[in-house]
Structures are given as C-alpha cells and as structure tokens.
Amino acid sequence: MDFEYSAATQQRLEALKGFMQAHIYPNEQTYHQALQDSSDPWQTPTLMETLKQAARDAGLWNLFLPEEYKPYGAGLTNLEYAPLCEEMGRVLWSSEVFNCSAPDTGNMEVLARYGSEQHKQQWLEPLLNGQIRSAFAMTEPAVASSDATNIETRIERDGEHYVINGRKWYTSGAMNRNCRIMIVMGKTDPSAPRHRQQSQILVPMDTPGVTVVRPMEAMGFLDKPVGHAEVLFENVRVPVSNLLVGEGEGFAIAQGRLGPGRIHHCMRLIGCAQRALEMACDRANERVAFGVPLAKQQSVRESIARMYCDIEQARLLTLKAADKMDKHGNKVARDIIAAIKIVAPQMACNVIDQAIQIHGAAGTSQDTVLSATYAYARTIRLADGPDQVHMMQLGRNLMADRLG
Known part of the structure; x- marks a missing residue:
C-alpha cells in the first residue's frame, strides 16, 4: 500500500482540521457546560445543530459512507476515511457534527445495504440528514x-x-x-x-x-x-x-455491520491517543518538578517515546486493515480487522494512562479530556466483541491456515 494520503484525502483532511480549529475546539467547553446546565441530560445542546449545519456547508458530511453508497455520502474508501475519522476522534462528541457517530454510522450502513425502500425512506433518509x-x-x-x-x-x-x-x-x-x-x-x-x-x-x-x-x-x-x-x-x-x-439473517447482518464499525472505533481511538500524547508533551514542557521541567526527566522522555511508537504502530496496522478491506472485502480482511480491534483499544488505554500519569491529579479531573477518553478506550475493549473473542478467533484462523 501507499503510505502517503492521496491529494484528495489530504485536501479533505486539511479542511477537517481547519473546521476543528475554527468550530470544535473553541466550543469544547461550551458544549460540556451546556450539558451541565441542562435540565434534561439526554437532550442534545442546540449548539450541535449549529455546528452540524456548518459542517454541511463545508462539505464535511456523511464522510463514512463508501463508494457503493455514494448517492448518500462522500463515497470514500476506508483508507481515505481513516485519517478523517482519526481527526474526529480527538474530541469525543465531534463525530456527530459530521454525521459520522456511532451507532448511527453502523445503522445507516445496515439500512443502506439491507433495508427495503420503505425502510430507507422512513429511517435512512432522516438519519443521513442528521434529523434523528x-x-x-x-x-x-x-x-x-x-x-x-x-x-x-x-x-x-x-x-x-x-x-x-x-x-x-x-x-x-x-x-x-x-x-x-x-x-x-x-x-x-x-x-x-x-x-x-x-x-x-x-x-x-x-x-x-x-x-x-x-x-x-x-x-x-x-x-x-x-x-x-x-x-x-x-x-x-x-x-x-x-x-x-x-x-435467520441476523448473524450475517451483524457481521457485516461490525466490520466497518470496529475499524471506525480504532480510527477514533488513534485520534484520542494522539491528542493525549500531544497533551502529555505540552504538560511535560510546562511543569517543573525537583527543580527541572518534567521534559528533562528521563522517565517522562521514555514514556513519551513509547507512546509515540505505540500510536504509530497501531495507526499503520489500522491503515493496512482499511486498505485490505477496500481491495479484498471485509470477509477476506477479517484477521487484520480482529488484530486492530485487539491492538488499538489496548494501545489507547496505555497511552492515555501514561498521559494521565504525566498530568498528575489533573489528568483524573474534569479539567482535561483524559479520564473520559480513557473510559471510552477501556469500554471499546468490550464493545463490538471483547479482546478475548477476537484473540480466540484470530488464533484459530491462523492455525487453520497452516493446515491448509
């Protein structure tokens, strides 16, 4: 595979990064405060609708839908979508702004692939429009x-x-x-x-x-x-x-749904981990302990280095999985999908844990996103199949392959 993003992907990625800088990060605290102040915790803040309209106007909408569903979305491959999904993952709630959040993405793919025309009109179209x-x-x-x-x-x-x-x-x-x-x-x-x-x-x-x-x-x-x-x-x-x-088709539908869903979670988790690394670097440069910046402490430098290596390894494995899914289909790519589902959540847990450690007490507080992103990463070790199931199936497949 080519490790360089295509010109079109790079252009979209730069547009998405610009949108995040202009609209998401400045509103991160505002959004959380709106939830805190709301009398109904399950009512989405009105700010979300404003941001969704801005994303639509910017052409950053339904980016997750592949080429076969192009009338409904951007028609991107998994490999093209991967860096965009990673970027959205840096802020846990931002995927909804672009109509790319779970479980809606998986449900929309199910309805697009398996739904009747009535299902598509009644449920898929409102979901694609971000209305429900x-x-x-x-x-x-x-x-x-x-x-x-x-x-x-x-x-x-x-x-x-x-x-x-x-x-x-x-x-x-x-x-x-x-x-x-x-x-x-x-x-x-x-x-x-x-x-x-x-x-x-x-x-x-x-x-x-x-x-x-x-x-x-x-x-x-x-x-x-x-x-x-x-x-x-x-x-x-x-x-x-x-x-x-x-x-009798439920299991087959579930397997078709969970393949893309698993890789999307891995992409988002890489975004979470990347942001945690950047936050850890900033903290280490700013804080002084025992008379020197944390950045001068050998143990901190080693942690930062290990975090970087772990993220890069998981990112490359996820991109390889996306490429294989695009070229050969989800069924052929099942082993590497299992591998990224094992690797990426554990990587994110480890990286975010180290970032919390470098932040000290602040890392566990509501003043940073780290505790929430750690909870997300730890939960994904169970969601869409726990680690042990993926390891059991991957190990079985690898040994069966040796038998021919």
Missing part, C-alpha cells in the same frame, strides 16, 4: 453476549406482526431524546442451526411495550447526551415488514 438518531440493541444482561448466539430476546411471528420480548442493556444511543429507531437483534427460531436462529428487526422507540429502564454508566460516565440504555421489550408488536432481509 438511532440505537442498536444487541447486548443482554442475562447472558454472555460476547457469544451473540446466546442472545435470548425472542422475535415471534403472529400473523402480520412480530412480537418481541426480552431485555437489552448498553443499547447505545437509546437515551437520547432524538433517538427514533432501534435495530434489535433477537431469536426467531431457537431450533434452527446455531447461526441461523437470529434475526434483526426495526423497532421505533415509541412502540408500545418498549420501556427505557435506566441509563447505564460506563466507567462512571453516562455519555450524555447519547447514553447507553437498559431497554425492556414486553409484547412489542411491529409489522412483519420491519424485519431486515429475512428470518
């Missing part, structure tokens, strides 16, 4: 959801409707007041072969029987105003037409 938000309901509290075949939520046909019963949690996006639609994973036929039992279905948030039980904290953070909800489904009835593709 969405949620993805997969993980359950009662079973080990790292094995998606364990999922117990039932989706049973009753005439021209499906009836849904079950309990989900860490349903990302479901707390937000503007969340209108969920993609729900459940079992339509427990007697079918193991990977044909599951289906995915569209459930509007206002459907009778849907109860948002509580927001779930992640490492002490509520992730306002998006949130991760515990959701109860009690005899929830939706039309048969809300089922995506057909019965």
Whole structure:
C-alpha cells in the first residue's frame, strides 16, 4: 500500500482540521457546560445543530459512507476515511457534527445495504440528514453476549406482526431524546442451526411495550447526551415488514455491520491517543518538578517515546486493515480487522494512562479530556466483541491456515 494520503484525502483532511480549529475546539467547553446546565441530560445542546449545519456547508458530511453508497455520502474508501475519522476522534462528541457517530454510522450502513425502500425512506433518509438518531440493541444482561448466539430476546411471528420480548442493556444511543429507531437483534427460531436462529428487526422507540429502564454508566460516565440504555421489550408488536432481509439473517447482518464499525472505533481511538500524547508533551514542557521541567526527566522522555511508537504502530496496522478491506472485502480482511480491534483499544488505554500519569491529579479531573477518553478506550475493549473473542478467533484462523 501507499503510505502517503492521496491529494484528495489530504485536501479533505486539511479542511477537517481547519473546521476543528475554527468550530470544535473553541466550543469544547461550551458544549460540556451546556450539558451541565441542562435540565434534561439526554437532550442534545442546540449548539450541535449549529455546528452540524456548518459542517454541511463545508462539505464535511456523511464522510463514512463508501463508494457503493455514494448517492448518500462522500463515497470514500476506508483508507481515505481513516485519517478523517482519526481527526474526529480527538474530541469525543465531534463525530456527530459530521454525521459520522456511532451507532448511527453502523445503522445507516445496515439500512443502506439491507433495508427495503420503505425502510430507507422512513429511517435512512432522516438519519443521513442528521434529523434523528438511532440505537442498536444487541447486548443482554442475562447472558454472555460476547457469544451473540446466546442472545435470548425472542422475535415471534403472529400473523402480520412480530412480537418481541426480552431485555437489552448498553443499547447505545437509546437515551437520547432524538433517538427514533432501534435495530434489535433477537431469536426467531431457537431450533434452527446455531447461526441461523437470529434475526434483526426495526423497532421505533415509541412502540408500545418498549420501556427505557435506566441509563447505564460506563466507567462512571453516562455519555450524555447519547447514553447507553437498559431497554425492556414486553409484547412489542411491529409489522412483519420491519424485519431486515429475512428470518435467520441476523448473524450475517451483524457481521457485516461490525466490520466497518470496529475499524471506525480504532480510527477514533488513534485520534484520542494522539491528542493525549500531544497533551502529555505540552504538560511535560510546562511543569517543573525537583527543580527541572518534567521534559528533562528521563522517565517522562521514555514514556513519551513509547507512546509515540505505540500510536504509530497501531495507526499503520489500522491503515493496512482499511486498505485490505477496500481491495479484498471485509470477509477476506477479517484477521487484520480482529488484530486492530485487539491492538488499538489496548494501545489507547496505555497511552492515555501514561498521559494521565504525566498530568498528575489533573489528568483524573474534569479539567482535561483524559479520564473520559480513557473510559471510552477501556469500554471499546468490550464493545463490538471483547479482546478475548477476537484473540480466540484470530488464533484459530491462523492455525487453520497452516493446515491448509
């Protein structure tokens, strides 16, 4: 692969960096203060709509959608999108400004690839326009959801409707007041072969029987105003037409959705880690301990050097994965996608932890972004599949390859 970004990518990246400097960083504290002052923690501050319009005007909108969905977005490859996603990752909430935030990106790809024309008109178009938000309901509290075949939520046909019963949690996006639609994973036929039992279905948030039980904290953070909800489904009835593709296709849809989603998380985490490194360098140059700047301390220099090396390694691996996905497809690239999902979150945890250490008490406080980004990085070691599952599958694949 060519390690130089194309001229078009570089141009977009410079435009995005300029937008971040002009609109995102100056409003970072303003946005957080608006959330603090709001009587409703799940209502997105009005500032977001102003920034979204500015991003649209700048042509920085729906950058995540690949060439096959070009009528809906920028038509970028994964390799072209990677540095842009990294740049957005430097501020946790900024992806929404460009309509490139999870879980909406994954849900939009699912609707674009698997949705009917009715689904696209009713749900995809408002999502592409940034008018609504969405949620993805997969993980359950009662079973080990790292094995998606364990999922117990039932989706049973009753005439021209499906009836849904079950309990989900860490349903990302479901707390937000503007969340209108969920993609729900459940079992339509427990007697079918193991990977044909599951289906995915569209459930509007206002459907009778849907109860948002509580927001779930992640490492002490509520992730306002998006949130991760515990959701109860009690005899929830939706039309048969809300089922995506057909019965038994849920696992295949999930695998198609999670490939791009995993690499997007890795890209954002590299942005988080890069910003943490820059903050650590600034802190080391500014602070004096034992009569000399921290930057003169050998242990600090070694930490900074190691942080840089770890970020560069993860970035190159992620770019290689993006390139392979573009050239050969997600299925062929599954091993390297697993590798970056193992490497990038652990790298980000380690780099941000070192940045916190260099900042001292301030690194753990609300005065820097470090504690929030650490919580995000640590959570992603579980989201979209825990480290152990990816290592188990990657190790299995590598050994099987040796057997031919």
